Amino acid sequence: MPDVRDTADSPEVARQRCLDFASMHSEVPVYAAIVAGMADDPDAIDLLCRAAPGQARPVLLLAALHDLAMRRPDSPAAHWFSPTARPAQDPWPDVRRAITEFHDELSQVVATRTTQTNEVNRSTYVRAMVARACADLPDTPITLLELGASAGFLLNIEHYRVAVGDVAFGPLHARVRCEAENLGSAVELRIPPIARRIGLDADPIGPDDIDDLRWLRACIWPEMPGRVERFDAAVEGLRDHPPTLVRGDMVDALPGVIERGDDHLVVFSSWAVTYLPRERRPLIARTLDDVASARPVSWVTAEPPGCIPGLPDVRDDHADADRLTGTHVGLRRWRDGAEIAPELLGTVHPHGNSINFR
Ligand SMILES: C[S@@+](CC[C@H](N)C(=O)[O-])C[C@H]1O[C@@H](n2cnc3c(N)ncnc32)[C@H](O)[C@@H]1O
Structure with missing residues (x-):
């Protein structure tokens, strides 16, 4: 944290x-x-x-x-x-x-209580980063697994209309509509079919946890245009399309939620790994490395600079605390059992209001 x-x-x-x-x-x-x-x-x-x-x-x-x-x-x-x-x-x-x-x-x-965020508009960057992770496997179905999923809004990206600059994807008349300005290079939003959606959280919020959902809504500033309305539509969406939410630590419980399969395992996190003590973060990649002998694996992250081990922006002598000065999007990929060079894809607004990919 x-x-x-x-x-x-x-x-x-x-x-x-x-x-x-x-x-x-x-x-x-x-x-x-x-x-x-x-x-x-x-x-x-x-x-x-x-x-x-x-x-x-x-x-x-x-x-x-x-x-x-x-x-x-x-x-x-x-x-x-x-x-x-x-x-x-x-x-x-x-x-x-x-x-x-x-x-x-x-x-x-x-x-x-403490204030909490599960921001639906982050679906803009989640869709863009998942699309980038799947660019070399456009037709392989994916298992989408979120670390620190909270209520699971970001696992429902396929049911939202997402627009980044002048590129838009998702159902035309979707109730949930997410939007970002594109400040960088062209962004792809097409993603392969999603076979499974799993969220892992230390304290997940289910679609019937009325008090906790109300608290999540209470943490939104009502004067920010569209946020409350988008939240309400996303809660409806969770009831129509509930992802599987599992209670557990994102390191300890990770091996247990990865089911066998040969589809592309796409793990993502958004403002969640930063809550994990720094020395435990490399254990996530170790688990992914273990399963990568049997299937393609990707791990995309939207976290503060310096948070994710192995990304090009991380210095070995890094200070203990993450620099809470922005949101860096990173991609680590394992193909044919071996990891290929990690990439820093760019930066995004912390609530998904803009995307700036290199
Ligand atoms: C700031 S919220 C982000 C929620 C969502 N990913 C988003 O971007 O809107 C961080 C979430 O991470 C969860 N979390 C923190 N530490 C965790 C851990 N060690 N294992 C699993 N979940 C954790 C919290 O319970 C919380 O739901």
């Missing part, structure tokens, strides 16, 4: 984080105004400081308030968490009332 553990979650630290958020996020004016209110309110700061060490961040209380708005649509601040809310007035007085009225419920959520 990227090391966000601070020792000091003092009220001063929490307040400073609120001030920073409010000044840096003018693109979400309702959220910025709420957080500006939190910064000046000792009760809100006290509530935030009930979070686990390192987690006293305004986004956590915003998610708890968004969650409250979904559970209690008649509560005083609920209307400020609608995607259509606009800051015609100051949202803080309503939010302040909600914090007073539902203090114990909010406190329980803040103390026990």
Whole structure:
């Protein structure tokens, strides 16, 4: 996990984080105004400081308030968490009332939850990187296996309409529509038929885990255009086309979820291997190396720079922490039992809003 553990979650630290958020996020004016209110309110700061060490961040209380708005649509601040809310007035007085009225419920959520992301629009880069992994085997069916799959949204790419620049693939009238700007070379989105879809996660969220799905939704900033709507459509998609989700560690449980077969095993990860301690990461490739004698294997990754061992950008003397400054897309491939040279394919926006392949 990227090391966000601070020792000091003092009220001063929490307040400073609120001030920073409010000044840096003018693109979400309702959220910025709420957080500006939190910064000046000792009760809100006290509530935030009930979070686990390192987690006293305004986004956590915003998610708890968004969650409250979904559970209690008649509560005083609920209307400020609608995607259509606009800051015609100051949202803080309503939010302040909600914090007073539902203090114990909010406190329980803040103390026990951390913010989580399973971003559907990342399907833009997942589709592009899987297509690149399959470029030399365009007609071989694939088993798609995601490490750190969360709810499994990214395993449903074949059911989404995905557009990167002027290239688009997927069902024309799909409910889930994902889009990215193409800032680099031409991107292929055609992928072979998917024979199996498996997601491995330490804490997977199934399509009927109502509370956990609501929490995932609560972590989305409603003012970001289209994100909540895309999330809701993707949840419907999970119910129609549920991938197999397996609970387990992505290193220890990996050999057990790879079924025998001769189709192309395409393993992918998106913002997940970075949560694995650095010394355990090479074990993933070791498992893939073992199975590669029997079938073609690819491993595509969208992770922070310096995260994936063996990629050309990784220096041996690398610092302990990943550089959380971007999303690098990498490809490792095994063909006829041997690994061929790993490639850095390029960079992408962390939520899939743009792709820049070399
Ligand atoms: C930030 S989420 C990313 C989810 C999804 N891949 C995406 O890009 O939207 C990271 C996921 O990795 C999972 N995870 C973290 N460490 C793990 C481990 N050692 N083994 C399996 N899953 C893990 C978490 O439970 C979480 O669901």
